[in-house]
Amino acid sequence: MTVDALIVAAGRGLRVGGGLPKQYRPAAGRALLWHACRAFLHHPAIRRVQVVISAGDEALYRTAVGDLDLPPPVAGGATRQESVHRGLAAMAAAPPERVLIHDAARPFPPADMIDRVVAALQQAPGALAALPVPDTLKLGRTGPAGLPLAAQGPSRDGLWRAQTPQGFRFDEILAAHRQAQAAGFAATDDAAIAEWAGLDVVLVQGAEDNFKVTDGNDLARAAALAEGRHAPPPPSxxxxxxxxxxxxxxxxxxxxxxxxxxxxxxxxxxxxxxxxxxxxxxxxxxxxxxxxxxxxxxxxxxxxxxxxxxxxxxxxxxxxxxxxxxxxxxxxxxxxxxxxxxxxxxxxxxxxxxxxxxxxxxxxxxxxxxxxxxxxxxxxxxxxxxxxxxxxxxxxxxxxxxxxxxxx
The missing domain is CATH 3.30.1330.50 (2-C-methyl-D-erythritol 2,4-cyclodiphosphate synthase)
Incomplete structure (x- = not known):
């Protein structure tokens, strides 16, 4: 079974600050995008890694990926969904049997989690890494002085926090994206598009280290984690x-x-x-x-x-x-x-x-x-x-x- 990875790095991600899209921000001297690509390139189940970037970011991309063995990037679209669609279409020239779609803003997908997603694709059309919701959920409504007032929320039973990678049979997810584009259907992740197209998507255990970088605190956490993974033992x-x-x-x-x-x-x-x-x-x-x-x-x-x-x-x-x-x-x-x-x-x-x-x-x-x-x-x-x-x-x-x- 051939498995390729599609890394989505076409977002602007400026909320994290610093004037650069977050995928190009450094952690332990390497861009977040480099860390994400490296995780898949070094995984024995992955044949090839394709990256989708924003048009105009070519110089940033070359600096970020540096020494990694990657094919030329694909120019993304105005939305994540469009960027994934373009990336899948480009991969169709030499299609894999399975594809793992991953966000560059999650720079540290563990190898055993990738294993679980790939293994699940032996049994199901789609699979995604996710974590069960551990906390009690509350609804917020307007309260005194404009502060949110807590109200009873839905039960956390059966609720999961979706992560990436999300894996699919290549031909089926490409067809689902094409159908969604033709129908004007918009979704926030690829699993939702697969479900809309009638494909079963199973959940596999994700990882806490597979967090998404969204703000400065996440970036500091990513730097600390990258330093621990790739730097020598911390000296005193x-x-x-x-x-x-x-x-x-x-x-x-x-x-x-x-x-x-x-x-x-x-x-x-x-x-x-x-x-x-x-x-x-x-x-x-x-x-x-x-x-x-x-x-x-x-x-x-x-x-x-x-x-x-x-x-x-x-x-x-x-x-x-x-x-x-x-x-x-x-x-x-x-x-x-x-x-x-x-x-x-x-x-x-x-x-x-x-x-x-x-x-x-x-x-x-x-x-x-x-x-x-x-x-x-x-x-x-x-x-x-x-x-x-x-x-x-x-x-x-x-x-x-x-x-x-x-x-x-």
Whole structure:
């Protein structure tokens, strides 16, 4: 039985932040799409992996998949359903007997779960990975002060949370998609299209690690999981016999944007309400920029401009969280650990104190470390110089990381 995988990566996925579609965001130095493709390429039951991407993302795709042995991608459509249909149609030139359809936003499908879906296709036209709902369900209706009021919900018995991959007999799911397109039937997953076309779809046990990345918290979880899977065992900052401390420092400054410019002020990953934003190619978050330079300096890997040049239009107005996640993943890729980070913001206004804790929490989340390893503080220049005149904000940062003690 030949089995191919179709990876759907044509969505925009911008809710996760960072200015890039989430499938191209890094986890342990590799894009989420790379992790998803690799899981199927390395599975012995899978013959070939085909990816569907958004038209115009070809450069992002090439960078993301890098060294993976994949055929040219297929351009997707305006909806996930249309993208899957186009991907299946392209695969029909050399059709498999079975196809597993998987979302790139689920980067860690375990091999044994793929086994279960493939095995189920020996007995049924369709199969999908899913998890039974463990929690009591409630209905929410409008309550006091606009808060949702809990009401009795449906029984959780027999309810499952659908995941991907979803597997089918190739000819039947392609025919079902064609029928759905002709009839104008829309569905949120391929199992629903198969069911609408009269195909039986069985449930097999999914996996908690097979979660879908939808926001920043999921991205941090994905980075931690990827680091655990692909990086060396986590070293301790105290094991000086095998680890060497490395110290880096960074500095950045941005002037305030022209009055009347509608741009929020971002500092250390936190939006400061009511404050004028800073001018810059990205979101001009001086705190994160200084912290990135400190990390790159400790790694001896240049500066933020070397990794994210201001001449690259992809990073115009980008969320600087993207840059810090890349710096974090570079530490992991070198087998290191962040011991601590200290950021100092230098400005006359706004007041940093009310936002300091939120900044520490956000930086800890982005760096996937305990909050106790992060320090954020502020000072002024006693009204001296351009900072004292309130023309901009500067930041300096220092980090200590531990790297394997080699000559490199």
């Amino acid at each position: 900052c105290a094991t000086a016999a095998v680890m060497a401390p490395r110290v880096g420092q960074g500095f950045d400054v941005h002037r305030f944007a022209t009055p009347g410019t509608r741009r929020p002020l971002q500092l250390c990953g936190v939006t400061i309400p009511g404050a004028t934003g800073l001018a810059g190619h990205s979101d001009a978050d001086v705190g994160i920029h200084a912290l990135c330079d400190a990390i790159y300096g400790a790694l001896a890997e240049g500066d933020i401009g070397a990794h994210f040049p201001p001449s690259d239009g992809r990073y115009r107005n980008a969320d600087s969280a993207l840059f810090l996640e890349h710096a974090r993943d570079r530490i992991a890729a070198r087998g290191g650990r962040l011991c601590n980070a200290d950021v100092t913001l230098i400005c006359e206004a706004p007041r940093i104190g009310p936002h300091r804790q939120a900044m520490r929490a956000r930086l800890a989340q982005l760096l996937a470390v305990a909050e106790g390893r992060i320090s954020v503080k502020a000072t002024t220049t006693e009204r001296l110089g351009f900072l004292g005149r309130g023309e901009g904000i500067a930041a300096q940062a220092a980090v200590t990381i531990a790297l394997p003690d080699t000559d490199g």
